Amino acid sequence: xxxxxxxxxxxxxxxxxxxxxxxxxxxxxxxxxxxxxxxxxxxxxxxxxxxxxxxxxxxxxxxxxxxxxxxxxxxxxxxxxxxxxxxxxxxxxxxxxxxxxxxxxxxxxxxxxxxxxxxxxxxxxxxxxxxxxxxxxxxxxxxxxxxxxxxxxxxxxxxxxxxxxxxxxxxxxxxxxxxxxxxxxxxxxxxxxxxxxxxxxxxxxxxxxxxxxxxxxxxxxxxxxxxxxxxxxxxxxxxxxxxxxxxxxxxxxxxxxxxxxxxxxxxxxxxxxxxxxxxxxxxxxxxxxxxxxxxxxxxxxxxxxxxxxxxxxxxxxxxxxxxxxxxxxxxxxxxxxxxxxxxxxxxxxxxxxxxxxxxxxxxxxxxxxxxxxxxxxxxxxxxxxxxxxxxxxxxxxxxxxxxxxxxxxxxxxxxxxxx
Ligand SMILES: Cc1cc2nc3c(=O)[nH]c(=O)nc-3n(C[C@H](O)[C@H](O)[C@H](O)COP(=O)(O)OP(=O)(O)OC[C@H]3O[C@@H](n4cnc5c(N)ncnc54)[C@H](O)[C@@H]3O)c2cc1C
Numbered sequence: 001x002x003x004x005x006x007x008x009x010x011x012x013x014x015x016x017x018x019x020x021x022x023x024x025x026x027x028x029x030x031x032x033x034x035x036x037x038x039x040x041x042x043x044x045x046x047x048x049x050x051x052x053x054x055x056x057x058x059x060x061x062x063x064x065x066x067x068x069x070x071x072x073x074x075x076x077x078x079x080x081x082x083x084x085x086x087x088x089x090x091x092x093x094x095x096x097x098x099x100x101x102x103x104x105x106x107x108x109x110x111x112x113x114x115x116x117x118x119x120x121x122x123x124x125x126x127x128x129x130x131x132x133x134x135x136x137x138x139x140x141x142x143x144x145x146x147x148x149x150x151x152x153x154x155x156x157x158x159x160x161x162x163x164x165x166x167x168x169x170x171x172x173x174x175x176x177x178x179x180x181x182x183x184x185x186x187x188x189x190x191x192x193x194x195x196x197x198x199x200x201x202x203x204x205x206x207x208x209x210x211x212x213x214x215x216x217x218x219x220x221x222x223x224x225x226x227x228x229x230x231x232x233x234x235x236x237x238x239x240x241x242x243x244x245x246x247x248x249x250x251x252x253x254x255x256x257x258x259x260x261x262x263x264x265x266x267x268x269x270x271x272x273x274x275x276x277x278x279x280x281x282x283x284x285x286x287x288x289x290x291x292x293x294x295x296x297x298x299x300x301x302x303x304x305x306x307x308x309x310x311x312x313x314x315x316x317x318x319x320x321x322x323x324x325x326x327x328x329x330x331x332x333x334x335x336x337x338x339x340x341x342x343x344x345x346x347x348x349x350x351x352x353x354x355x356x357x358x359x360x361x362x363x364x365x366x367x368x369x370x371x372x373x374x375x376x377x378x379x380x381x382x383x384x385x386x387x388x389x390x391x392x393x394x395x396x397x398x399x400x401x402x403x404x405x406x407x408x409x410x411x412x413x414x415x416x417x418x419x
Pocket of ligand 1: 139
């Protein structure tokens with residue numbers, strides 16, 4: 001018969017991916033005891049493009065600057081990335097550096113790393129006197145207790161009943177916390193679907209490890225990506241809106257393999273490349289419109305909160321960032337002993353949307369614009385000939401006000417008339 005044990009803590013976190021780890025790092029900084037429950041055993045894989053942006057670096061640096069230094073000095077496992085290559089539907093390529101004014105001292109703004117490695121890196125960094133981790137643990141039920149939550153978990157040969165004033169859903173796209181608290185009350189999430197394949201020996205990569213987005217006409221408003229990884233590996237995949245797959249009855253796997261075999265620009269680069277693992281798919285819950293992120297005694301972070309950038313598909317940075325903001329909100333909630341939905345909405349939802357809401361809106365508009373291949377071709381053709389336009393687009397990666405220009409008709413009129 002299994003043993004039974006009761007535990008009490010300040011915060012229960014379900015899931016130890018970037019969202020859970022991000023929450024845990026900052027709870028430990030705020031000296032708040034918490035228990036992280038994870039169903040897998042690390043290191044574990046996650047289907048992803050494996051590209052980490054400046055936002056990922058920013059949160060890691062805030063959690064502990066030594067961790068970022070460790071990443072930037074470990075080129076066996078982490079590959080620094082200096083820019084992005086856009087390939088327009090007409091096949092024209094545009095190289096956009098992330099740091100147009102790069103000097104000797106400039107650090108790479110982004111990096112690529114397999115999620116097997118990266119998530120395990122984050123997982124190991126959670127170790128702290130304030131953090132208890134149960135991995136390989138199965139959550140059976142989540143119940144409200146009146147003034148908090150209780151979770152029944154089976155871990156090794158013990159059944160635990162864990163109680164806390166608040167629970168954090170960091171349990172990814174198929175979140176059980178979201179299902180329990182939100183699903184009946186909000187519109188379904190807007191989804192994209194992605195496939196990931198690991199190849200060895202893809203040629204023609206940029207010398208500064210630019211990540212590549214190929215906006216092939218048959219995939220708009222989605223794209224095929226080729227992201228270089230250490231040790232001659234590449235993460236290759238496709239991401240596309242679920243509604244488009246349904247509408248056009250697209251077989252995503254066939255479409256990706258067809259592009260790799262037959263696209264005149266892509267195929268020669270795969271002539272001697274070898275598929276190293278099976279092709280795997282997973283959903284991307286997109287941040288298209290504002291949804292509730294919290295309620296009485298709970299908060300959602302990362303994919304459980306549907307925070308993936310609708311244009312780029314970036315979710316790791318937003319998962320870590322939302323974890324950081326969730327921990328700050330919990331600190332206030334603990335101090336004021338207030339875990340009500342009204343309190344958490346102000347302390348968490350409003351803060352998150354104030355920081356990321358504009359970015360989501362701009363990205364949602366850009367995603368819609370990508371439906372029009374002629375517009376994409378037009379911008380890339382112009383930028384191809386104009387250094388100043390290339391510099392403007394380059395700055396858009398770091399400057400949200402500039403990026404917003406991209407989503408406005410006036411931007412295209414200005415390009416049209418060369419202003
Ligand atoms: C094909 C594809 C490509 C992508 N490419 C990129 C990219 O290049 N860059 C980028 O930034 N983002 C990318 N994303 C998005 C990114 O993968 C996610 O946004 C990110 O993983 C979200 O982190 P998370 O911690 O919220 O969720 P996850 O990383 O999914 O972590 C959730 C964790 O919760 C655990 N869990 C789930 N249920 C339970 C349970 N009941 N009990 C206990 N534990 C549980 C899981 O085992 C998992 O460890 C991509 C996504 C896809 C599908």
